[in-house]
Amino acid sequence: MAVVSRLNAQPKPTAVPAPMQISLRGVRKYFGASGFVAVDGVDIDIPQGQFFVIVGPSGCGKTTLLRMLAGLEGLSEGTMTINRTDPSRPENSMVFQGDSLFPWMTVFDNAAYGLRMRGVPETDVRESVQLWLERIGLWRFRDRFPSQLSGGMRQRVSIVRAFANDPEILLMDEPFSALDEQNKMVLHEELLRIWEASKKTVVFITHSVDEAVTLGDRIMVMTANPGREKAMIDVPFPRPRNVLELRHQPAYGDLVFNIWEQLREEVQRARANAEGDK
Amino acid sequence: MARRSSFRGADRFIGLLTPLVLLGIWEAAARTGLIDARFFPAPSSIVHQFGALIANGELGDNLMASLRRLALGMLVGGVPALFLGLAMGISRPLRAAIDPLISATYPIPKSAILPLVLLIFGLGEMSKVVMVALGAFYPILINTVMGVANIDKIYLDVGHNFRASRWQVFRTIALPGALPSIMAGIKLAMGMGLILIAISEMVAASDGIGYMIWNAWQVLTVDTMYVGLLVIALLGFIFSVILDEVERLLIPWKGNKA
Structure with missing residues (x-):
């Protein structure tokens, strides 16, 4: 049966020295009567402050995993333990894939959403939102509506919306997948810049190996259908990172x-499965 | 850009020209006896009658009577429709419970209910208000339910992820998200209201624009009949201009691209 715990308690003393912010044990997720298994027995430990990337072929259950972490899906089996360091801050905020800004709110109101929902005084909301919008260069667009912004600017606002809420954990679901290469590069740099200053725990989902290696401390490669851990890879590059210089290194x-080799098998297997279903 | 706006200017000019030319032809045909002026009085005589009806206060009184019923009816039918629609849009069980009732009663022509409404509410003001209310209720309800129910799921996910309460989800997501659809419903309701006020005043009233048109038929003052039609057409036009403006104010995120 499902055992789900979201502990607010202090981390228990364990063999691992670094405090784990997120611990998943035997997490499975299947959907409805079809019994489709999206995630099949995943164990992950993510220490506080780590940039953790999950990379896998489309349909491998990585988004489902993230939605479980966000509390938007329940677990079918297994346990999920979130250790809070500061219960006064929100546990997590998510940057969604695609357009998730409210079209009826200005840039400012969108960015302020999380803070306002948890009743932060309006003067503090103003201060925080201004800080974050300035940091990402969008303060002068604060009164625009999302429909008046480019795709890259919109995605920057949704990143600000999550950062301004000041959560312990940031969950990012392929936030840059709809952007062109140049925009992506700029946003990678910006994300690294503001994240390195905040040292939040990040769980980042992507299908792009380049993105995973550029951003992550540790990368989990997932198998497709059902989603399992295929490989866990440490990224040795020091921080702060310069995206362009990093990509120049052998x-x-x-x-x-290396990661592509792991992934290629999975992509081919996923394709073979899809053909077989026809 | 300049090219385009000059085209738009030309379009507008042509759009104005057509009715003027037709009116000119009508005027000439009526005066020369080419068409029967008893059925199609010359535009000039309609305008003359228009002035006379304003001068003797008849038009003003009838217009006020109709407008009062229309406004009351829109409120009495529209406000409950709005709230019920929002509730139905949010609550699946409520939608499941009430949807069949709506689907079953919606296709009944509202004009067919008029005798029943007269029976229940009598010949007084109430029956006319109820007719407009019935006409306003359905389009606003159906559009509101649709507007709320069709809000993109990702917005609700955002709301839940940022721990918005039910009331906050309603206020910050459901209501603004449904607003464009609600406005479309109000526009439909306004059109329906005009139709129904004309019909019910023809059958069961002693004042109002509908009554004025019907009375003109009975005493065969055809000019007055045309004045009544003209007034209803003008009302429809003015209401749609006002509602477009309200829409621009309420939904500023639509259609003002940078």
């Missing part, structure tokens, strides 16, 4: 190649 290319 070690970067080797790591990308």
